[in-house]
Amino acid sequence: MTSSTPVPQERKLVTELPGPASQALHARKGAAVAAGVGVGLPAYVVRAGGGILVDVDGNQLIDFGSGIAVTSVGNSAPRVVAAVTDQVADFTHTCFMVTPYEEYVEVCEQLAELTPGDHEKRSALFNSGAEAVENAVKVARTATGRTAVVAFEHGYHGRTNLTMGLTAKNMPYKHGFGPFAPEIYRAPMAYPLRWPGGAEQCADQAFAAFVDVVHSQVGESNTAAVIIEPIQGEGGFVVPPPGWLPRVADYCREHGIVLIADEIQTGFCRTGDWFACDHEGVVPDLITTAKGIAGGLPLAAVTGRADLMDSVHSGGLGGTYGGNPVACAAALGAIATMRAEDLPGRAQAIERLFRNRLEQLRSKYDVIAEIRGRGAMLAIELTAGAGDLTPNPTATAAINKHCHSQGLVTLTAGTYGNVFRFLPPLSSPDHLLEEGLDIIEDAFAQVLG
Ligand code: PLZ
Numbered sequence: 001m002t003s004s005t006p007v008p009q010e011r012k013l014v015t016e017l018p019g020p021a022s023q024a025l026h027a028r029k030g031a032a033v034a035a036g037v038g039v040g041l042p043a044y045v046v047r048a049g050g051g052i053l054v055d056v057d058g059n060q061l062i063d064f065g066s067g068i069a070v071t072s073v074g075n076s077a078p079r080v081v082a083a084v085t086d087q088v089a090d091f092t093h094t095c096f097m098v099t100p101y102e103e104y105v106e107v108c109e110q111l112a113e114l115t116p117g118d119h120e121k122r123s124a125l126f127n128s129g130a131e132a133v134e135n136a137v138k139v140a141r142t143a144t145g146r147t148a149v150v151a152f153e154h155g156y157h158g159r160t161n162l163t164m165g166l167t168a169k170n171m172p173y174k175h176g177f178g179p180f181a182p183e184i185y186r187a188p189m190a191y192p193l194r195w196p197g198g199a200e201q202c203a204d205q206a207f208a209a210f211v212d213v214v215h216s217q218v219g220e221s222n223t224a225a226v227i228i229e230p231i232q233g234e235g236g237f238v239v240p241p242p243g244w245l246p247r248v249a250d251y252c253r254e255h256g257i258v259l260i261a262d263e264i265q266t267g268f269c270r271t272g273d274w275f276a277c278d279h280e281g282v283v284p285d286l287i288t289t290a291k292g293i294a295g296g297l298p299l300a301a302v303t304g305r306a307d308l309m310d311s312v313h314s315g316g317l318g319g320t321y322g323g324n325p326v327a328c329a330a331a332l333g334a335i336a337t338m339r340a341e342d343l344p345g346r347a348q349a350i351e352r353l354f355r356n357r358l359e360q361l362r363s364k365y366d367v368i369a370e371i372r373g374r375g376a377m378l379a380i381e382l383t384a385g386a387g388d389l390t391p392n393p394t395a396t397a398a399i400n401k402h403c404h405s406q407g408l409v410t411l412t413a414g415t416y417g418n419v420f421r422f423l424p425p426l427s428s429p430d431h432l433l434e435e436g437l438d439i440i441e442d443a444f445a446q447v448l449g
Contacts, residue, residue, distance in 0.1 A: 007049035007075075009429050012060040013407050018042045019057030038172070040065075040411065041404045048075035051428025053409060061407045062436045066423045068411065069233070069265045069377070072292040073337040074427030080295035083333035087326050094325070096125075097318045103328035110335050111303040114274050116261075117283035122309035123301050125323030129264035129290035130158025132300035133227070135317060136286045137162060139302060140225035140258035143311040148218045150210075150226045152189040154235030154415050157227065157262055166227060168235065169415050187213040189232065190240035193370050193381060194389065203241040210248060220255040225286075230276035233265030236414030237379035237421055239372050242280065249282045258285045258308060264300070265377070268292035268334070269343035269426060272351060272375030279374065295334035299327035346426045347375035353430060354378050354422060357437040365444055367392055379413065379421035391416035395447055402443035408436050 018026060018041070026042040043055040053061045053075075066072060073080065087103070096104050108123035115121065126132045137149055149166065151157065157166040159173060165180035167173050174180070190206035192199035214223055230245055232238040252259040261284035266276035270292055273279055277287070286304035293299050302309070337343070351374065358380060362368040366386040373379050382399075384390040396418045403410040413419045424433060 007047055007052050007054060008060065009050045009052055009432060010060060011052070011062050011407050011432070011435060012058075014059055015057045017055075017059060017061075017405055017407060018044075019055065019059060021056040025056065041409055049077075049427075050074055051425055051432040059407060061409050062432050062439070063409050063428070064403075064422050064424050064436050065409045065411045066292075066425045067296065068291070069270055069423045070291045071296050072268055072270055072343065072376075072426045073295045073334045073341075074425045075296060077295050077334065077337050077427065079333035079337045079340075080297075080330050081333075083329040084297065084326055087329035090325075092324075092326055093321070095320055096323050097315075101325050101328075103325050103332065104323040107299075107301070107323065107328045107331050108303075110332070111289070111301055114335070115287050115289075115303045116275055116277045116281075119283075120306040121303055122306050123303040124309070124317045125328070126290075126300040126302070126319060127298050127321050127324075127327075128158070129262075129288065129300050130160045130163040131319070131322075132264065132288040132290055132302050133157045133163050133166065133260075133262060134160060136227070136260045136288050136302045136304075137225060138317070139286060139304070139308055139312055140260065142313075142316070143308040144224045144256065144258060146222055146224035147183045148185060148223045149183060150185045150187055150214055150218060150223060152187055152228055152232075154189045154191065154232050154238055155186075155227070155229060155262075156232070156234035157229075185213055185218050189235070189238060190244040191238045192241050193372075199241070203244045203247075206240070207244055207247050207251075211251060214251075214255075214257070220257065223255070223257045225258040225260050226252050227260040227262055229262045229264075229266065230279075230282070231266050231271060231374060231377060233377075234413055236381065236416075236419035237373040237377060239374065245277075245282050246280050249284065252285075260284060260286045260288065262288050264288055264290040269338050269347050270375055270377050270423070271373075272348040273344050274338075276374065293334065294327050294331040295337070297324075297327040297330035299323070299331050341426075343426045344375075347377075350376040350424060350426065350428075350433065351378065353433055354437070357434075357441075361441060361444060365448055367395055367448065373421075376422070376424055376426055379419045381414065382418045382420065391418035393417035396420050398447045399440070399443045402446050403439055406439045406442070408439040410440075 290300035
């Protein structure tokens with residue numbers, strides 16, 4: 001198969017998974033790659049596109065992970081490939097801080113246009129989500145002259161020192177890696193299913209609990225920023241109740257606290273709109289993006305109010321590779337694809353297809369406590385059974401593993417490891433989504449009987 005042939009859009013298993021060639025590579029991995037770098041499904045990929053990953057043994061796997069919400073436009077999407085190919089032949093790097101280039105500026109112009117709010121904005125580009133979050137905090141601290149940052153339970157913001165501190169979950173992200181950066185505080189997340197006072201009370205009580213942390217424990221005038229994922233990613237696709245996020249945003253505005261929306265996982269069409277904040281008309285002061293922005297190349301951004309972004313002294317933001325020209329070209333190709341193919345609309349269509357099937361599944365299995373998420377970012381939370389919210393990571397892991405064995409790449413999430421999540425490429429044809437859902441149905445039957 002040459003790389004000019006499109007990847008066939010069908011699942012095909014020619015060996016058990018992982019096959020012999022993958023197993024051989026995995027043995028080399030064990031001898032050469034640090035053990036701390038884990039692998040979910042050790043099928044070594046050689047090509048990918050549409051909704052399929054092809055492994056080194058010739059197996060064709062259905063992708064329900066998009067490399068953790070990255071390849072929303074699909075792997076090697078044609079406009080991304082064309083833009084990257086041209087760019088890589090022209091020049092690969094100058095360092096924007098040394099001798100600049102148009103592609104960086106154009107990505108920032110696109111970010112100003114696409115992100116929530118029509119105020120004047122500026123952006124700075126980086127290499128990873130964690131780096132974007134770090135820089136958003138730097139901007140918030142400089143702009144406010146304050147130090148404290150408030151994050152939420154179940155939140156995930158990265159693996160660098162500051163972002164580990166912002167991340168809630170210990171294993172595997174933080175365990176043994178402290179001490180963490182100071183001046184980070186944590187507020188309860190508005191998590192309707194697990195809110196102690198019940199889902200009905202969640203919005204009001206969670207807002208009051210948030211205010212209590214900021215007002216009583218930190219002090220508004222010490223709080224530089226509040227950072228929130230509008231729908232939590234690694235934490236288990238937790239969707240706060242309607243109205244909660246706008247109230248948090250209003251409160252921040254009232255007290256001069258910078259609201260940072262971390263849309264690294266939710267951004268760029270994933271949730272059925274360009275950004276998850278758009279669903280409730282929330283306009284954050286700063287927004288961090290990465291993952292889906294560049295069709296698989298490493299690029300991240302902080303975008304926000306011009307007055308905040310421009311408060312940092314010249315030379316205060318940057319990095320050798322931030323906004324690399326090849327990654328910027330990829331982003332322009334990815335954004336052009338999202339516009340041309342109406343990927344927000346496609347994510348909405350995927351949600352309809354999934355919800356219908358997942359609701360049927362829920363009617364059969366009382367371990368499914370909730371189906372939640374938005375667009376092509378959907379999950380089911382598994383518990384002990386009817387009325388018992390004890391997390392069920394064992395069934396979650398077994399179902400996930402069964403899917404892998406059948407050539408469906410799925411991911412889990414959640415503080416308690418009991419959330420089974422779906423992030424298909426928006427380029428997946430319906431028949432692959434349906435087939436993936438058949439496999440999930442079968443996995444439930446095999447694991448739970
Ligand atoms: N903020 C909301 O989802 C990355 C991490 C997977 P980086 N999420 C996937 C893992 O186990 O490392 C993420 C995110 C949100 C920040 C990040 C961090 O982005 O590009 O991984 O640094």
